[in-house]
Amino acid sequence: MSDIRNDDDMAVLLSTPVDADTLRRLHRRLEQAAEQADLIDVAYTTIDSPVGKLLLAATPKGLVRVAYAGEDHDRVLEALGQKLSPRILHAPKRLEEAAREIDEYFARRRRVFDVTLDLSLSHGFRRLVQTHLPEIEYGQTRSYRDMAELVGNPKAVRAVGTACATNPLPIVVPCHRVLRADGTLGGYVGGIEAKTTLLDLEAAA
Amino acid sequence: MVAQHGATVLRVCRVVLGPHDADDAWSETFLSAMRAYPDLPETANVEAWLVTIAHRKAIDVLRAAKRNPLPVDEVPEAPAGQGVPDVEAAGLWAAVKELPSKQRQAVAYRYVAGLAYAEIAEILGGTVEAARRASADGLKNLRKHYPGAITKGASS
Numbered sequence: 070m071s072d073i074r075n076d077d078d079m080a081v082l083l084s085t086p087v088d089a090d091t092l093r094r095l096h097r098r099l100e101q102a103a104e105q106a107d108l109i110d111v112a113y114t115t116i117d118s119p120v121g122k123l124l125l126a127a128t129p130k131g132l133v134r135v136a137y138a139g140e141d142h143d144r145v146l147e148a149l150g151q152k153l154s155p156r157i158l159h160a161p162k163r164l165e166e167a168a169r170e171i172d173e174y175f176a177r178r179r180r181v182f183d184v185t186l187d188l189s190l191s192h193g194f195r196r197l198v199q200t201h202l203p204e205i206e207y208g209q210t211r212s213y214r215d216m217a218e219l220v221g222n223p224k225a226v227r228a229v230g231t232a233c234a235t236n237p238l239p240i241v242v243p244c245h246r247v248l249r250a251d252g253t254l255g256g257y258v259g260g261i262e263a264k265t266t267l268l269d270l271e272a273a274a
Numbered sequence: 275m276v277a278q279h280g281a282t283v284l285r286v287c288r289v290v291l292g293p294h295d296a297d298d299a300w301s302e303t304f305l306s307a308m309r310a311y312p313d314l315p316e317t318a319n320v321e322a323w324l325v326t327i328a329h330r331k332a333i334d335v336l337r338a339a340k341r342n343p344l345p346v347d348e349v350p351e352a353p354a355g356q357g358v359p360d361v362e363a364a365g366l367w368a369a370v371k372e373l374p375s376k377q378r379q380a381v382a383y384r385y386v387a388g389l390a391y392a393e394i395a396e397i398l399g400g401t402v403e404a405a406r407r408a409s410a411d412g413l414k415n416l417r418k419h420y421p422g423a424i425t426k427g428a429s430s
Contacts, residue, residue: 079413084279087284092280092284102305154312155312159276
C-alpha cells in the first residue's frame, strides 16, 4: 500500500537523527541532576586495562562490581539492575577513585586497594571467603585448600573454588592469587590469560 | 534505559515541543523516570511509559510558556551546532509547529515513538478511534503544509 510507504517517509522525516554529541551532552546534564537529587543507586563506567575493558559499578556504599569484558557488560548491568536497583546510570565521577587505584595497580604503583567496597552481591560462605582473599599478600599465592583452612572449613575446598569463581570484585579482591594445590592456575572469571597477566605483573614487582 | 530510549524520547520531545525546548523536557523525563522506575511493573512497555512521562513534561513546558509569553524566536536560520534539526528541515518543523497540539502529539507518539493507538489513547485521553483520527489528521495536515513529503510518496 502506498499509504503505508508515505507514512514511513513521514516517520523518517520526523525522526531527524539525534547525533551522539547531543545525547552525550544531555546525558552529562542528567548525570549531574540525578546525582544532586540522590537518584543514582548504581553508578557505572568502563575503563581500559591491560586485561581488557573493565566495567566498574558502585553503590553509595562503595565499589560493588568489577567485570571483565568476557562477562558481557550489558548482561552484568542487567543483573545489577535486578539485584540492586534499576536506578543505574553511567556516571564516571563516582568511580574516579576506583579507576585511579586500578590504573595504579597496573602501573605497579599500588599493591593494596584502599577503595571502599560494597560486598552486598555475595552472601554466606562465598562472602566469608571473599572477605579473606585480601589477606593473601601482593605477589603471593595460596591454594584453594589453604583458603578453606584459613576460613576454618578445611573440607570446603570446592566451595572456596566457587567463591573465587563468583567473586564480584575481581582484581580488587584478589581471587587471582588462589591456585590449585599442584600450582596450576585453576579457573578464573576473566579467563586464564587475565589470571596469568595479573600473576606475572605481581611477580615482576 | 537512557542508552536504549534516549534518542527516541528526544525525537518525541522535539516533535511535540520543537527542537529548542526539547532538551529540558528530555532531562526532566529521565529524572522523573529514575524517580519512579523502581515502582514500574516488570511487564510494562518502557517506551510507552517514557513517552507518557515525556507527554506530561511537554505539557508542563507548554503551560509554562503560556504563563510567560516571551517573544519566542522562530527556528533559527543558522545551525545551532547542537545536533538540533537544521535549516533543511526548517519547513517541516514550521509545519509541525502549526499542527493543533493533539495532532502533533498523536503524530509524535505514533510515527516517532511507534506506539500503538491504544497506548496513545491512554496517554492523550479519549478513545482509540480518536487517537487514530488525530494522528491521521496530523499526518494529512503535515503533508499539505510540507510538500517535501508529498513529492516523495507515490500516488495516494
